[in-house]
Amino acid sequence: MTDDSIRKRIEKLRTEVARHDELYHRRARPEISDLDYDRMKSELAKLEAAHPEFAAPDSPTARVGDDRTEGFATYRHRQPMLSLDNTYSEAELREFHGRLVKLLGREDFSYTVEPKIDGLAVSLTYENGRLVRAVTRGNGVEGDDVTVNARHVHGLLEKLGGRTWPEVVEIRGELYMTLEQFRRINRQREEEGLAQFANPRNLAAGSIKLLDPEEARSRRLEIVTYGLGFCEPAGAAGGTQSDFHSKLRQWGLPVTARFQTLRGIDAIWSEIQQLDKLRHEFAYGTDGAVVKLDSLALQLEAGFTSKAPRWAIAYKFEPERAETRLNAITIQVGRTGVLTPVAELEPVVLAGTTVSRATLHNKAEIARKDIRVGDWVEVEKAGEVIPAVIGVILKRRSPDCRPYRYPKKCPACGTDAVQNEGEVALRCPNPACPVQVRRRVQHYASRACVDIEGLGEAMVDTLVEKGWVNDIPDLYRLRREDLLTLGKSVGKSTDNLLAAIDASKRAELWRFIHGLGITHVGQAAAKDLATRFRGLRELAEARMEDFLGGKKESLIEGIGETMALAIVGHFAVARNRRVVEELLGLGISPEAPASRAATGGRFSGLTFVLTGTLPSLTREEATAMIEGAGGRASGSVSKKTSYVLAGEEAGSKLEKARTLGVPVIDEAEFRRLIAG
Ligand code: IVH
Numbered sequence: 001m002t003d004d005s006i007r008k009r010i011e012k013l014r015t016e017v018a019r020h021d022e023l024y025h026r027r028a029r030p031e032i033s034d035l036d037y038d039r040m041k042s043e044l045a046k047l048e049a050a051h052p053e054f055a056a057p058d059s060p061t062a063r064v065g066d067d068r069t070e071g072f073a074t075y076r077h078r079q080p081m082l083s084l085d086n087t088y089s090e091a092e093l094r095e096f097h098g099r100l101v102k103l104l105g106r107e108d109f110s111y112t113v114e115p116k117i118d119g120l121a122v123s124l125t126y127e128n129g130r131l132v133r134a135v136t137r138g139n140g141v142e143g144d145d146v147t148v149n150a151r152h153v154h155g156l157l158e159k160l161g162g163r164t165w166p167e168v169v170e171i172r173g174e175l176y177m178t179l180e181q182f183r184r185i186n187r188q189r190e191e192e193g194l195a196q197f198a199n200p201r202n203l204a205a206g207s208i209k210l211l212d213p214e215e216a217r218s219r220r221l222e223i224v225t226y227g228l229g230f231c232e233p234a235g236a237a238g239g240t241q242s243d244f245h246s247k248l249r250q251w252g253l254p255v256t257a258r259f260q261t262l263r264g265i266d267a268i269w270s271e272i273q274q275l276d277k278l279r280h281e282f283a284y285g286t287d288g289a290v291v292k293l294d295s296l297a298l299q300l301e302a303g304f305t306s307k308a309p310r311w312a313i314a315y316k317f318e319p320e321r322a323e324t325r326l327n328a329i330t331i332q333v334g335r336t337g338v339l340t341p342v343a344e345l346e347p348v349v350l351a352g353t354t355v356s357r358a359t360l361h362n363k364a365e366i367a368r369k370d371i372r373v374g375d376w377v378e379v380e381k382a383g384e385v386i387p388a389v390i391g392v393i394l395k396r397r398s399p400d401c402r403p404y405r406y407p408k409k410c411p412a413c414g415t416d417a418v419q420n421e422g423e424v425a426l427r428c429p430n431p432a433c434p435v436q437v438r439r440r441v442q443h444y445a446s447r448a449c450v451d452i453e454g455l456g457e458a459m460v461d462t463l464v465e466k467g468w469v470n471d472i473p474d475l476y477r478l479r480r481e482d483l484l485t486l487g488k489s490v491g492k493s494t495d496n497l498l499a500a501i502d503a504s505k506r507a508e509l510w511r512f513i514h515g516l517g518i519t520h521v522g523q524a525a526a527k528d529l530a531t532r533f534r535g536l537r538e539l540a541e542a543r544m545e546d547f548l549g550g551k552k553e554s555l556i557e558g559i560g561e562t563m564a565l566a567i568v569g570h571f572a573v574a575r576n577r578r579v580v581e582e583l584l585g586l587g588i589s590p591e592a593p594a595s596r597a598a599t600g601g602r603f604s605g606l607t608f609v610l611t612g613t614l615p616s617l618t619r620e621e622a623t624a625m626i627e628g629a630g631g632r633a634s635g636s637v638s639k640k641t642s643y644v645l646a647g648e649e650a651g652s653k654l655e656k657a658r659t660l661g662v663p664v665i666d667e668a669e670f671r672r673l674i675a676g
Contacts, residue, residue, distance in 0.1 A: 006047060010054050013044040017060040025065035029202060033380060033390070034287060035319055038086055062306060067120070067136050071211050072144035077123055078170055078230035081137045082307055084290065084314040090269055093291070096313045097265040100293065103302055103310065109293060110263045112241045113271045114256040115279055116288035116314050117224050119176030120205045122150065124225075129165035129251075131158050136208070140307070146208050148649065150175075151613060152217040153208075155224075158615075161252035166236035170229030171253065176284040177204040181220050188522055200285050214558060218524055224284065225253045228296075240294045257282045261294055272315050279317070288316040321380045322355075323393060324348040329360065329373055329404060331411045335439035336519050337428040339410065339417055341366060343377070343389050350381055358387040362424045363406045374401045412436075431575045437471060438464045440517050444472050448523055449515035450504040454497045462486065471575075472515070473582035475501055509590040512536055516579065520566040528558035529567075531623075531633055535589055540571045540580045553652075557610075557635030601630020602676060606642040608633050609657070612650030614667045622670070629674055637662060645670050 001009070020037050024030045030037070045061045048054065056062075065083070068074060087093050101107045123143070125133040134150030136143040150156060153175060182200040189197070197203040207219035228244050231237045238244045242261045249255055258278065260271050272289045279286040293299050293311035302311040328344040341360040348355055358379055360366050369391050371377065376396035377389045409416055410428030412435040417426040428436065438460055445455040452475075463469040468482055478501065483494045513536070514526035521529070533539040547555060547564035554560050559567075570576050608626050610619055610633060617625070622645060623633040637644060637656040644650075644657040644664045657664050665673070 006051055007054055010044065010047050010051070013040060013047070014056070014059055017041050017044055021060055021065045025067040026069055033319055034316070035088075038088075038316070066139040067205070068138045068142070068144050069209055072146065072209070074138060074142045075133060075135045075145045076142040077135065077138075077140075078125075078168075080140050081121060081123055081143070081172065081229065082140055082304060082309060084312055085308045086288070086314050086316050088316055088318070093269060093272075093313070093315055094265055096291075097268075100302060100311065104298060108263075109295060109298055110242075110261050111268055112245070112259065112261050112292045112294050113268055113275070114226060114259045114290055115275055115282060115286040116290045116316075117174040117176055117226075117256070118199075118201045118285040118287040119174040119224075120201065120208065122146070122173055122175055122208075122223070123229055124150070124156070124171045124173065126160055126165060126169050126171065128167060129160040129162075131156070144209070148213050149208050149210065149216040152213070152221075154220060154222045155254040157252055162247075162250040164236075165251070166231050166233065168230065168232040169237055170231070171225050171248070172227030172229055173223050173225035173253075174284075175204050175208055175221050175223055176200060177207070177219065177221055178283045179285065185219070212560075222284070223254060224256055226256055226290075239296055241292050241296070241299075242294055244296075276317050286317070287319075288314050290314050319380055320350050321378055321390070322348045322350045323376055323378055324355075326371065326373055326375050326377050326389070329366070329371075331407060333410060333412045333428055333433065333435040333439075335436060335443050335517055337410075337430070337433065337436055339407075339426045339428060341406075343371075345377075345379065348379065350379060350387060355379060355387045358389050360389060363426060364424055366404055366406065370403065372397070372401045372404050374398065431573060432470070434464065437469075441469055441472055441475065443517050444515035445475070445504075450507040450511045452497075452504045453500045454493065455500065459497075472579055473586060476505070476583075476586045476588070505586075505588045507590060509533075509535065512583070512588070512590050513539060516570070516576070518567055518570040520563045525558055525563055528556055528635060532556045532635055535591060536580045537584060539567070540577055542567065542571075544568055555636045559635075601628075602674065603629035603631025606631045607640060609635070609637050609641050609644045609653060609662075610647075611644060611653040612647035614645070614647035617667060622667075625674060643670075643673075 017037075017040055020030065020032060020040070024037070032040075041061060044059070048059065048061060085096075087096060100109075121137040123135050123137070124131060125135075131147075131151075133145060134147045134156075135145055138144055151158065177200040179200060182197070182203055185203065186197055197206070203219070204221055207216055207221055210216040210219070225248050226245075228237050228241075237247055242259075245255060245259055258275065262268055262271060268291055272291075275286075275289045291313050293302060299309065299311040302309070304310060325346040326343055327346055330342050330344055332340045332342050334340060341362065343358045343360050345356050345358060360371065369389070371389060371392055376393040378391055378393060379387050380390050381387055406426075407417070410430065410433060413428065413430050413433040415428050415430040415433065418429050419426050430436070441464065442457050442460045444450060445452040445460060455475075460469070463475075463478070466482070468478060469475060478498065480494060480498060483497065484491065486494075508530070510523075510526040510530035513529050513533075514521065514523050529539060533542065544564055547559055547567070548561060549555055552561055554564075571580075603626055608622075608631055610622055614622060626633045631642075634641065637653050637660065639660055639662075641657070641660075641662045644653060644662055646654050646657075646664050646666060654664060656662075
């Protein structure tokens with residue numbers, strides 16, 4: 001290569017790496033895999049090393065990624081948060097060890113090995129055992145203050161357990177989302193026609209930066225801790241990485257699922273291979289193993305380069321990829337009519353399982369990647385979750401392969417698909433679409449809704465196919481003699497099913513609200529609505545002003561504008577209103593829990609509003625206690641409110657209570673009241 005072409009290549013790589021840094025760290029929407037990113041970055045680093053004449057202080061190789069975003073105060077770490085050097089092979093790992101042996105002039109030291117969690121780094125500052133701050137890595141020197149959202153992270157402690165704590169300690173850890181939670185959120189988004197999150201890491205990264213703490217809380221993030229930053233007095237957190245690990249455990253903080261202290265690079269290598277086998281069983285995604293020098297004194301001696309410690313290294317596991325043929329693209333119809341394209345693949349083994357389907361997300365994705373039926377595609381288990389089609393292998397494309405024409409009609413009922421403003425998905429707008437009916441009834445009967453035992457997905461399929469069920473209310477009109485003709489269900493199971501259906505009439509109000517399948521209204525929102533509306537009819541008749549105040553502020557906790565619009569829009573459809581009327585006509589009139597509980601009890605006739613974070617009770621626990629004592633928990637403060645139960649960081653509701661002269665109590669007082 002000529003000097004000029006090398007310079008050009010370096011510049012191109014710098015721009016690309018910087019662009020992908022931005023996508024990954026700030027926007028949590030990477031376009032390429034970690035492996036491709038690392039390859040690109042290492043090509044750049046090699047070129048820069050060989051051509052110091054083209055060095056630039058602002059090259060992305062000289063800095064760590066930056067996650068700082070608008071809307072957050074920044075905070076300077078007392079000790080910088082650096083990143084780790086990555087390796088991909090046993091040889092590179094042995095080189096790392098060789099360098100340390102040379103640097104320290106000995107080889108009798110131990111390492112610790114633990115999984116590398118694929119989340120995002122945070123630094124927690126504890127002063128005398130109390131959490132004072134949670135900050136993201138940011139640019140390594142200063143990060144975003146995410147304390148408000150972090151307080152709701154599972155496993156994160158407000159106050160450390162044990163008896164002794166350093167005066168000040170920065171504890172480094174990784175925020176993550178479990179695969180289960182990730183799938184749940186994506187399923188819901190799919191139903192709602194919103195873009196899917198690519199993997200749990202991106203979703204976790206986006207969630208901690210949500211400006212709405214309630215929304216952030218509903219995402220359920222978790223934490224694992226593994227590292228020590230600043231500590232005062234020095235040494236108070238132990239003299240080795242293993243000591244510190246024990247301290248973290250004593251304090252009650254979650255630590256990595258497996259942690260080993262080992263000597264010699266052979267032992268390290270075999271532990272890494274062991275981890276590669278075990279990692280699929282961990283609750284979080286892992287993308288490698290982290291090897292650290294155990295002794296903190298030796299860590300100090302080894303020191304740092306400008307961006308990473310010399311005493312630690314990350315060994316990255318290869319993401320599993322495979323090439324296969326795309327046989328067809330099918331369109332799946334969701335409960336609310338969302339049309340999702342699915343890749344039907346020639347079966348291929350990936351990460352130990354046979355993969356024959358992968359999501360293609362939406363129409364825009366297919367166009368962006370120019371995916372065509374008949375193409376050879378590369379599939380990857382993204383974050384080891386759902387297989388995704390990474391892209392097309394153009395070299396293998398046959399010349400007669402035509403661009404994919406996205407269908408304009410619903411494959412199930414032939415209705416013209418529509419695209420709502422602000423949504424990426426196409427939808428089938430026909431509520432009588434047989435697939436939607438099936439999914440709607442399945443959802444209604446599911447455990448998360450009215451929970452009808454014995455009415456699984458297959459049974460619903462049969463009932464719809466037979467033409468006995470065309471919508472939810474038909475479940476309550478099923479006839480014993482019809483069911484008996486199904487053969488497989490002998491008398492007893494038919495009777496059990498009918499009894500279970502009948503029993504569902506007495507389910508709580510929120511279960512019905514959730515069961516109606518209103519777009520955007522999940523279980524939590526259904527519960528919020530049930531605290532405010534006395535019954536289904538009241539909800540169906542609600543208008544925007546029942547949800548939002550003059551300045552669009554929400555009047556019902558947890559229900560914002562998007563949801564309000566979805567609810568009002570849902571009942572604007574005649575068919576949906578009819579479902580409610582029919583249910584009521586069939587004798588189903590669930591009442592709000594509060595009105596049912598309002599008889600007797602110490603809190604009978606009293607209305608409470610919860611706001612802020614209570615020291616030891618969750619919102620659900622406090623609500624249950626209020627209702628258990630015959631009171632009502634409401635979402636908004638009015639003159640009729642008896643008490644506002646306020647915790648830390650209570651906001652506008654507290655002010656409103658003061659203006660209206662409503663008594664404000666704390667948890668201790670609440671407990672006294674309830675105890676009498
Ligand atoms: S130790 C000074 N241990 O990986 C280096 N990091 O690529 C301290 N990570 O910034 C890092 N799991 O966000 C360490 N068990 C683990 C980890 C871990 C995940 C993250 C961390 C770090 C990044 C480096």
